[in-house]
Amino acid sequence: MDLQYFLCWRVAPLFLLMPHGLQCMSVHVLNEQPVHVIPGSSLVLKARMVQGPLEEISMVTWEREPETGIDLVRVTLATCPGSSLKCPGTRPNVHVNMEQQETTLQINGYSRADSGVYAVTVTDRTGTNTTAHCIVREYEAVHQVSVSINVSHSSLVCGEAWGTEPNFSWLYERAAIPQTVGKVSKDGTILVLTMTPICGHFTCMVGNKLGYSSATYTAAPCETESRGTTVAIVCLVLLLLLCGGVLAFLLWRRHRHSNRGERLHEHLDDGF
Numbered sequence: 001m002d003l004q005y006f007l008c009w010r011v012a013p014l015f016l017l018m019p020h021g022l023q024c025m026s027v028h029v030l031n032e033q034p035v036h037v038i039p040g041s042s043l044v045l046k047a048r049m050v051q052g053p054l055e056e057i058s059m060v061t062w063e064r065e066p067e068t069g070i071d072l073v074r075v076t077l078a079t080c081p082g083s084s085l086k087c088p089g090t091r092p093n094v095h096v097n098m099e100q101q102e103t104t105l106q107i108n109g110y111s112r113a114d115s116g117v118y119a120v121t122v123t124d125r126t127g128t129n130t131t132a133h134c135i136v137r138e139y140e141a142v143h144q145v146s147v148s149i150n151v152s153h154s155s156l157v158c159g160e161a162w163g164t165e166p167n168f169s170w171l172y173e174r175a176a177i178p179q180t181v182g183k184v185s186k187d188g189t190i191l192v193l194t195m196t197p198i199c200g201h202f203t204c205m206v207g208n209k210l211g212y213s214s215a216t217y218t219a220a221p222c223e224t225e226s227r228g229t230t231v232a233i234v235c236l237v238l239l240l241l242l243c244g245g246v247l248a249f250l251l252w253r254r255h256r257h258s259n260r261g262e263r264l265h266e267h268l269d270d271g272f
């Protein structure tokens with residue numbers, strides 16, 4: 001139980017006779033911040049309002065202003081009397097819903113221009129305002145993935161420019177990273193290499209709700225592997241040549257034997 005709540009419900013009645021005694025009204029946005037919205041989808045912001053026993057909400061206002069810039073123009077999205085359940089927005093795609101303790105702002109067909117700092121203000125009968133803020137940004141695709149090597153720490157570092165909630169993963173020669181090659185850091189951005197010397201292709205893949213992008217770091221070709229392959233091919237060729245030679249020799253010998261046999265037959269025929 002927080003202090004304000006305690007003061008409002010236990011102490012406020014004692015101040016019944018004091019005009020504008022103790023302000024108990026509060027409002028806070030329930031969304032986890034910052035809120036990221038995919039363009040074209042809907043932005044839904046929920047705010048919880050808490051009023052003291054002696055207070056009554058007379059008005060709820062939703063507004064927005066740019067997050068950065070010099071000219072911070074405040075735009076009113078909706079002004080709702082505390083008593084009505086539905087209240088019209090100032091634009092066709094803006095809808096506000098009012099409940100006893102909650103107000104919901106919905107903007108359909110979200111676009112970049114809808115990004116900014118949203119403010120929900122609750123006004124009580126005495127004209128006292130309480131405001132809560134919420135940062136809303138566009139959900140952006142992954143951009144400009146790159147992999148660089150940190151030679152001194154034998155690690156590969158994957159970077160990405162401005163995508164929302166990027167998710168990093170690594171591949172070695174287009175397959176999962178074997179333990180003999182390296183270990184990926186907890187956040188996924190660094191691949192600490194355990195293999196020596198470093199060779200082959202390392203790919204960093206970065207993805208989010210809007211898709212994937214990747215970059216590959218190409219180290220020197222893996223020598224042992226390529227030398228091994230060469231040796232294997234040479235051996236195979238030699239083996240084939242040897243087999244071919246033996247086969248040719250056997251055929252030649254058989255051919256000579258049968259020739260000699262024929263000649264012997266001929267001599268015998270002549271004799272009789």
Ligand SMILES: *[C@@H]1O[C@H](CO)[C@@H](O)[C@H](O)[C@H]1NC(C)=O
Pocket residue numbers: 150152153
């Ligand atoms: C290499 O990594 C270490 C440890 O993460 C870091 O302190 C250092 O600045 C990095 N060097 C370069 C050139 O990025």
